[in-house]
Amino acid sequence: MILSLISILLLSTLSQSEEDCSSDGICICSLSHCSSPLLLPTERDLNPGHALLYSTSIDGDRLAKTSLTVQSRSSKWTKSPSESLVVLRLSLDTTEYHQSIIGFGGAITDAAAINIESLPYELREELMQSYFGPNGIGYNIVRIPIASCDFSTREYSYVEKEGDFQLESFTLAPEDKQKIRWTKRAKDLVERDGHTLKVFGSPWSAPAWMKTNGHMKGGGNLKNGSQYTKSYAQYLIRFIEEYTSEGIPIWGLTIQNEPSTGTDADYRFQTMYMSPQMEASFVRDYLKPALLSSLNGKNISLMIHDDFRANLPEWPDITLSQPEVESLIDGIGVHWYGDRFVDPNKLSLTKERHPRQFILATEACVTDTAGVSLGNFTRAMWYAQDIVEDLTHSVSGWVDWNIALDPQGGPNWVNNFVDSPIIVNKEKKEFYKQPMFYALGHFSRFIRPGALVISHSIQSTPGISVVAVKNVDKTIAIVLINGMDTQVTVDIRDKSSSISAPIKAQSINTIIYRSAMKQ
Numbered sequence: 001m002i003l004s005l006i007s008i009l010l011l012s013t014l015s016q017s018e019e020d021c022s023s024d025g026i027c028i029c030s031l032s033h034c035s036s037p038l039l040l041p042t043e044r045d046l047n048p049g050h051a052l053l054y055s056t057s058i059d060g061d062r063l064a065k066t067s068l069t070v071q072s073r074s075s076k077w078t079k080s081p082s083e084s085l086v087v088l089r090l091s092l093d094t095t096e097y098h099q100s101i102i103g104f105g106g107a108i109t110d111a112a113a114i115n116i117e118s119l120p121y122e123l124r125e126e127l128m129q130s131y132f133g134p135n136g137i138g139y140n141i142v143r144i145p146i147a148s149c150d151f152s153t154r155e156y157s158y159v160e161k162e163g164d165f166q167l168e169s170f171t172l173a174p175e176d177k178q179k180i181r182w183t184k185r186a187k188d189l190v191e192r193d194g195h196t197l198k199v200f201g202s203p204w205s206a207p208a209w210m211k212t213n214g215h216m217k218g219g220g221n222l223k224n225g226s227q228y229t230k231s232y233a234q235y236l237i238r239f240i241e242e243y244t245s246e247g248i249p250i251w252g253l254t255i256q257n258e259p260s261t262g263t264d265a266d267y268r269f270q271t272m273y274m275s276p277q278m279e280a281s282f283v284r285d286y287l288k289p290a291l292l293s294s295l296n297g298k299n300i301s302l303m304i305h306d307d308f309r310a311n312l313p314e315w316p317d318i319t320l321s322q323p324e325v326e327s328l329i330d331g332i333g334v335h336w337y338g339d340r341f342v343d344p345n346k347l348s349l350t351k352e353r354h355p356r357q358f359i360l361a362t363e364a365c366v367t368d369t370a371g372v373s374l375g376n377f378t379r380a381m382w383y384a385q386d387i388v389e390d391l392t393h394s395v396s397g398w399v400d401w402n403i404a405l406d407p408q409g410g411p412n413w414v415n416n417f418v419d420s421p422i423i424v425n426k427e428k429k430e431f432y433k434q435p436m437f438y439a440l441g442h443f444s445r446f447i448r449p450g451a452l453v454i455s456h457s458i459q460s461t462p463g464i465s466v467v468a469v470k471n472v473d474k475t476i477a478i479v480l481i482n483g484m485d486t487q488v489t490v491d492i493r494d495k496s497s498s499i500s501a502p503i504k505a506q507s508i509n510t511i512i513y514r515s516a517m518k519q
Contacts, residue, residue: 021062025375026423027437029126030430037135038445039065041512046475051499051513054446056438058377058506063438070513073498086488088458088503092468094476094494094515096455099351101469102360102396103198104444105141106131106403106421108186111151111411113178115404118426127422127431128182131403132189132197137441140195140449142183143362143399146203146239147173148216149257150269150416151402155216157207158235165231170238180246187248195449200252201239202306202362204270206232211272217414219265221273226286233286237294244296254306254333254362255279255287268414276318279304280325288328306333306362309342313350320354332357334395336364336386344393351394358396361387365401366436371409371417377506379419380435384481384508387443391453391467400440404431442510446477464488478511 021027027035041052051068055061106112116124131139148156152175161169183199190197205216210228213220222228240250255274256262262273274282283302291297304319305311312334320326332350351359364386366379373379387398402420409417421437451469454476458466463483470476482488482503492499496516503509 027433054510092494093455098453101451103140105139106400107143109151110175115424138445149204162209198251202254216270233290252301280322301330303331303333312346333362347393361398365418380439384439
C-alpha cells in the first residue's frame, strides 16, 4: 500500500499532455512531461444508447476517444455520407461463440529489465503503468526467458558446473533479480486492474554441458541418457520453484523456444533442437512427472511447439499423437515470424484437430530491417493485422517480444537488434511510446481475459480486417483496421442495435458498446 501511494505521488509530478506525441509519430515520456493516460470507458459512456470509438491513425491519433450513438436496429443500412467513399456493413452474431481469450502481453527479457532500470524511478513506474496499470493498455501476460537468450548481454545458464546432475550449484543469475523486480511490479499493477498476471517461462537452451555441441548457442540437442533428460527436467522445475519463492507464481511453460532452429549448427545464439517426438517423450517421461512431484508445478500449463506458423498443423499433430501425451499438453505456442507468407487457416486447422489445446501467439517483433524505426506506423499496422488474423483463426492471445529496448534495439549479445513498442533513451532520461504500443492497446485494453470471440460478417474489402468479442462484463468490443488510403463508414449491427462509425484512412480502431438485446 505504501509503495502504491508513493508511486501515485511520484507520477503526479509528471505533467500529462496530449501534445507530447510528436510529428515523428512517437509519444515522449520524460521527467517534465508525459503523454496522457488512456481515457478508459466509464459506465456512463456505455449506458444504453452510447458507444465509444478509439482510434490510432497515421494522422497522429493515439487511442483517441470519440462518442458514438447506439440506435435500435432498423431495416435500412446507412447510406454513404459525402465525405466517405465506402460504407462497410458489419453484422455481428453475439450468440455464436468461438475461442475464449487468455490475454495479451510481452516479454520481460534481460534487455527489457536493463532498459527499465536505466531510467529514473518516476519513469520506470510510468513505463510499467503504461503497460500493466489500471490506466494503461491492460497487459496481463508476461513471458520470461529461462536463463539467457539473445536479448542478454552474455551467455549463461543456472548450472555452469559440468556434470552437476543433482543441480547442487543451481543459482539464479544477477539478471534474474531485475526480471523478478519488474515482473513483481507488473503482477501488483495487474491485480490493481482486477486481473491475475499470467507468467510463463521459455527455455532457449539447456546448460552447455548438457548439449551435444557443448555450447548454448548453435544447433544441438540434449545428450543421450536419462541422467541428462531427468536433470534437465529438474532444471526447469527449479526455475519454477525459485521464481515462485520470489512471489511470482508461474502459470505456464513452453517446452522449448523455436526448437526447429536447433538443426542449424551455426545458429548465432542460444537454441536447442527438439523434434515433435522428442518434445512428446520429454513431457511424458520426465517433465510432467517432475511437475506433479513438485511443490508449485502441478497446475502449470504446458505448451508445445513455440515456433513458426509454417510448422502447423504437422508439428502438434505428431507430438499429440504420441501415446499418453495429448492429455498432458494444454496449449500450442506460435511465433509470428513469416506469418505474412503463411496461410492463417493452418491455425484453424490445428485447433480443429486439437480442440482441447489453446493456441497462444507467444512471440513477435519486427525484424525486416535491423533495429529501431522510431514512429514507424507501418509496423503498427503489421502488428494489428497479425493480431486480427490470429484471433479470427482460433488463437486465444498474443504476446509481444521485449517490452522495452534501447534506441539501437538492444542490448543483444549477438547484435540481433529489433524494434519494440517502447524505446528507452537513458541519456535523455526519457522513453518513447511507438505506434506499435498503441496498436497493441486496441486489443489488450478492450478485449479482456475470458472474452469470447463472436461471429461476424462483412463484405470483402482489401485493406479491411475485423475481429469482434463479447467480454465477461457483456460489452461488445470490435477492432477494425482500415488499411486503405480513404476514410470509410462502418455500419455495425447485431440483432437489436446499430451503430454508424467514421473510420479514418490508415487507422486502427476499437468500438465498444453494450448491446440492447438481452444477454
